[in-house]
Amino acid sequence: MQANTLSGGFADPATQSAHAFRSVMEAMARPGTIQDIHGAAPPAPLSPAMGAVLLTLCDTETPVYLAGDMDCDAARAWLAFHTGAPFVGPAQCMFAVGKWDALTPLEVYPIGTSEYPDRSATLIVECSELASGATLTGPGIKETATLSLPELEAFQANRTLFPLGLDFIFTCGGRLAALPRSAEVSRSSSQARAQAGAS
């Protein structure tokens, strides 16, 4: 067992997870806003923000799917020690962790049932940047918001499933943003101009 398996958790779990949850909740309630999140120091390839989200939300009751590079001994051992979450495949998971390319295609994740739409997966996506980008509208957004997304089509398809669908938390270093299934995603005007210029 690596020494860093045992370290890197919350030093004061009750208050640190409370602060971390507020960051996650603000992000989910206000899509497009970028929040800071602190307290976790997980081994690579997990980022500090991803580690804090997992420590805040996961325990023995939440099956976790580690996608692609994230499925390594260091991440498995750290999560097993700090959360006790069982590791499963994408079809059984409540939380999926990975980079966008490793997590797609999205059809394999549970999207809930029409009577229990909450029984759906939350995807925690590590991104190389969090910035402005696609235009978002919907609950939690006053007029429009903007957020860099790895692509548009997958999120537009996800929105058509509402009230079923997947929810997303995007992490980057020590920051996070979120995109609930209720958000409408469209190309921002600057992106549209760029594409029109390229074609």
Added chain:
Amino acid sequence: MTEYNFAYLDEQTKRMIRRAILKGLAIPGYQVPFASREMPMPYGWGTGGVQVSAAVLTPSDTFKVIDQGADDTTNAVSIRTFFQRTAGVATTTATSDATVIQTRHRIPEEPLHEGQILVYQVPIPEPLRFLEPRESETRKMHSLEEYGLMHVKLYEDISRHGHIATSYAYPVKVEGRYVMDPSPIPKFDNAKLGDMAAIQLFGAGREQRIYALPPYTQVVSLDFEDHPFEASKADHLCGMCGANDSYLDELIIDDLGGRMFVCSDTDYCEARQAAGHKGKDAA
């Protein structure tokens, strides 16, 4: 402080509640089942709201509790003291100073701002429950968006009374999808539910449901074209502060039928009195 975990609940329970809150925010108006815990107060005293508050509070929060708008009733005082003792949070009665406000049956008069969280105590979260007692059926009705029965109920109000007589717990439709019970707030407050800057979380302890409205969510009170929704209040001025725009309680003040009307929101009324406003019954 040392006798309890921060904010009373154990960490695993808080994680379970937090996961339910996130799904609730992602599906506005949908009731997320959660494993409600026994709390050191009876069901019906706000155990759902208390569990939601426990899951969202941080040590740096300022906490306010209102019961029917008042900061000084038994329920409000005891819940405020509970979190003072178990979470060590600062408390206030001023609406604008609070970061988390737990409420029973009112929305504060003063508009809430971004960064605030409003936590409702909900007795019966299912708006269709009195029309259809079976949970299996109401769940199916929500999944099929089958809300005709609710309109029949409002129509029966009109045929019996000439107007929609439902005056509290008035059903709303959220983002054109889920019909939701806004908890027994007076319908005067329904207009504040939509497009609110604060996050609204609803907790029903006995019924084991959590639901949520993200900020700036579209919330429409159900009505008919020829009987549009009307946010009503007693047609008087507040006897203490003279306000004409706040929801009023009617108080019986003697054995001769004497009565006065006062703001139900005590903080709003006191702030107005402090600013020099005076009603006709003020001493």
